[in-house]
Amino acid sequence: MSATPDELKYSADHVWIRMEDDFIGVCGLTDHAQEQLTDIVFVELPEIDTDVRQGERLAVVESVKATTNVNAPVSGRIVEVNTALEDSPGVINADPYGDGWIFKIDVKGRVEYDDLMDADQYRAQVE
Amino acid sequence: MxxxxxxxxxxxxxxxxxxxxxxxxxxxxxxxxxKARDLMHPCGLPYALEGRADPARLEQDVHLDKAGVIRIxxxxxxxxxxxxxxxxxxxxxxxxxxxxxxxxxxxxAPVLPPVPGIERLRNRGLYTLATMDDCNRIMERIEGASDCLIIGAGAIGLECAVALRARGRAVHLAEMRDQVLPGVIDADLAAPVAEHLTLRGIAFHLGAAVGEVLGEDAFAGARIGDSRITASLCIAATGFxxxxxxxxxxxxxxxxxxxxxxxxxxxxxxxxxxxxxxxxxxxxxxxxxxxxxxxxxxxxxxxxxxxxxAGGAMTYAGTAGAFVTVLGDLEIAGAGYTTEAARAAGYEPVSGKISAPVLPDYIPDGHAITVKILADRATGRLLGAQAVGPAGAAARINVASAAIEFGKTLDDLERVELAYCPAVSEVHDPLLRAADFARRRMPKR
The missing domain is CATH 3.50.50.60 (FAD/NAD(P)-binding domain)
Incomplete structure (x- = not known):
């Protein structure tokens, strides 16, 4: 049974987002996604200062079994990436909502953010 | 003539x-x-200590007289x-x-570590391992020894530690650096090797230098950092x-x-x-x-x-440094530079690493292997490769070593098609996946 924290918002592509303040959102892959992938062996991170549109692929996560794209949950600009994942990609499996965060985005699409799924809606989608 | x-x-x-x-x-x-006999095979000495090789067969005559050679x-x-x-x-x-x-x-010839008074105990319970005489002395001393100390966690020290454990002795190993196989594999690949050997009963003292050797007439123990250990046999494997x-x-x-x-x-x-x-x-x-x-x-x-x-005109291009050691159930192999050595040589290395099952998941009892590839961040030129696993490490490193020898890049290595069948490997081999990861870490062109 995968975890889906109530305080986060979710995209249909299995990306969660948590607002650090009024502007910056921290994002990563959901517990459901990492479970499906199994052992993650490689993360290709986006470049800082990249502008992205909602749904655009900005990172790639590869496991022993499969490769998945990580798409931008909202439009914005990448301000920080979790470089620790370069040496320890498995942290996404171990702590997908904490140390396994993948990128931080300066959110431009406020309406897009409001329209994202809440925890109940995401749970309904994946179960 | x-x-x-x-x-x-x-x-x-x-x-x-x-x-x-x-x-x-x-x-x-x-x-x-x-030497009394023509050839001697020092790499076989730890195997003789373990009892896997007959020490008598480590020396050999090659009938040089029949080849018309004068032997002095x-x-x-x-x-x-x-x-x-x-x-x-x-x-x-x-x-x-x-x-x-x-x-x-x-x-x-082996050098002893710089411990005060250590020279006094040479061949009195404390030995280096390079000759048949060393081997015979150690074999004799093993009989009466229950606790042993190895100094140095290079391949020879580790092979000796495994050999003595296989013969039921309690084994301590002291190494100055913070990892086993220093200078030979990266720390992140060395850690699982140390763990595996710890489970086999080897007591490691990493990041610790031997401060003092104890014993009047013969080796009786040592002070390692703040610990004192008692042992009646010591093998110093601290370089040549x-x-x-x-x-x-x-x-x-x-x-x-x-x-x-x-x-x-x-x-x-x-x-x-x-x-x-x-x-x-x-x-x-x-x-x-x-x-x-x-x-x-x-x-x-x-x-x-x-x-x-004899009149030829060959040149030696240098070494790719390919090596392998088998310790317990692990085969550990490497070639080229470690990350630290690559930096010291002036490169900014990019690396790709994977720990993945070697066999398809429908074959039971498959094992996992860890492979790490290093390349020059600017050019993609291969700088090093390391692999650790129950089997197949040397096989993969041999491919990488050849590529390093011929100055190839990550792109070149990824083109190689490896031999595959479900009993041996997977379609997309961990060696090539690691090379792919390294390439994707290079600055985007």
Whole structure:
């Protein structure tokens, strides 16, 4: 049974987002996604200062079994990436909502953010 | 008829003899070496300690007389370059052994760690491991020893530790650096090796130097950092120093790592070559000096030196440093630079690493292997490779070593199609996946 924290918002592509303040959102892959992938062996991170549109692929996560794209949950600009994942990609499996965060985005699409799924809606989608 | 004299008969000397003979079948070859038997295989010594190899079979005669070779059982002491004669300590070669070309293959000897008073205990419970005499002394001492200390976590120290554990002894191992196999694999690959060996009962003291050795008439223990351990057998496996006495005596330029040679393996003396552990070897990647002293490099160098001494024109491009050791259930292999060595050589390395099952998941009891590839961030040129796993590490490193030897890049390596069947590997091999990860870490073009 995968975890889906109530305080986060979710995209249909299995990306969660948590607002650090009024502007910056921290994002990563959901517990459901990492479970499906199994052992993650490689993360290709986006470049800082990249502008992205909602749904655009900005990172790639590869496991022993499969490769998945990580798409931008909202439009914005990448301000920080979790470089620790370069040496320890498995942290996404171990702590997908904490140390396994993948990128931080300066959110431009406020309406897009409001329209994202809440925890109940995401749970309904994946179960 | 050319007179070729080979001084020292180990891997380099033997290879030199074979190459000289092939290059000039008419040459008169003389081998000067003090050993009673022609050849001795030091890499087999830890296996003899373990009881896996018969020590008697580590020495061998190769019937040099049948090959028309003159065998002088002595130690060469000086090369008289003016008279072109080699002076030895044997009485019956007064005036020296004349040569047209000479090849110095004097090898190396173990060094003891710089612990006060350690020299006093040499061969009294405390040993190095390089000769048959060392082996016999240790085998005798093992009988009465229950606790043992190994100093040094290089391949030889670790192989000895595993050998002594296999014989039921309690084993401590002290290593100055923070990891096993320092300078040979990266710390992140070394950690699971240390864990595996700890589960096998080896008590590691990493990041700890031996401060004091204990015992009056014989080794009785040591102080390692703040701990005191009691042991009646100690094997010091703390590196080798080249035998450069002959070269220095003869006025040949030497550095701290050995005799200086050019890429035809010529020394500063005309018609005098050198090969093996006694020389300063260099990396095939960038020609920088490397400390590794491998039997395979010695053999290659001996071949070049022997051929050239006999009139050939070969060159030695340097070593890719490929090695493997088997410790317990793990095969550990590597080639080229570690991350630390790559940085020290002035590169900014990019790496790709994967730990993945080797076999398809529908084959039961498959094992996992960890492979790490290093390349130059700017050019993608391969700088190093390391692999750890129950099997298949050396096989993968051999591919990487060949690629390093020929100056290939990550893109080149990824093109290689490897042999596959479900009993042996997966369609997309971890070696190639690691190369792919490294390439994707390079700056986007």
């Amino acid at each position: 050319k007179r070729i004299v080979i001084i020292g008969f180990g891997s380099a000397g033997y290879a030199a003899f074979t190459a000289a003979r092939k290059t000039d079948p008419k040459a008169a070859i003389t081998v000067i070496d003090p 059982r002595a130690r060469a002491t000086r090369i008289d370059a003016d008279a072109k004669r080699i002076i030895t300590d044997a009485g019956d070669t007064e005036g020296g052994v004349p040569y047209d070309a000479a090849i110095i293959c004097t090898g190396s 120093a080249p035998h450069t006495e002959l070269a220095r005596e003869s006025g040949i330029e030497c550095g701290p790592r050995g005799i200086v040679v050019d890429d035809s393996l010529r020394t500063a003396l005309p018609d005098v070559y050198a090969a093996g552990d006694c020389i300063v070897a260099w990396s095939v990647i960038d020609k920088k000096p490397v400390g590794a002293k491998l039997a395979t490099s010695a053999y290659k160098q001996g071949t070049v030196a022997g051929a050239n001494a």
